[in-house]
Amino acid sequence: MDALLRKKYTYEISSSPEWVKENMEKLFRTKWYELSKRLSGEVNSDGSFTYQANFFAPFVSSPTFARFAYLKGKIFEKDADASKVEVVLSPNLVMVCLVYLLPLISINILFGDNSLMGQENGRQNNIIVLVVMVLAIFAITQIACYLLRMSFERTIRKLNEPHRKTYM
DSSP states (O other): OOTTOOEEEEEEESSOHHHHHHHHHHHHTSOHHHHTTSEEEEEOTTSEEEEEEOTTTTTOSOTTTTOOEEEEEEEEEEETTEEEEEEEEEEOHHHHHHHHHHHHHHHHHHHSOOOSSOTTSOHHHHHHHHHHHHHHHHHHHHHHHHHHHHHHHHHHHHHHSOOOOOOO
């Protein structure tokens, strides 16, 4: 994990990169009632892709605010019949900025100005409120990243299953 709370993962798929790319494109082109607009993404011609979950899409009109995490990756050829997918999972930068900004505000309250939340509150109360807010935002960000990673890993598992043929 780096300073922007990004994490890197690598997955191996026992299929060609072209097949993986085709099936990921099919996943992103599914009908709205099959995917319920909770997942979105796009695959570029060079094998790079984005994958994101819209956790609050039914409740928020703008999908930008409904995204807590993003997954960007690229499909590489490992062997003749195998692919490697490298992804970077990163939270929304607004959430990361809040995680770093709120402790600075609490330091300001502790050593300086106490007028942020009203003069009648004590410094300890203001710091406790900000610490709880930081922990809540950090937890929401980490949970959103975890859920997006699990969703992507389910997709990878589906792609990694042996190709089934139907015989009549």
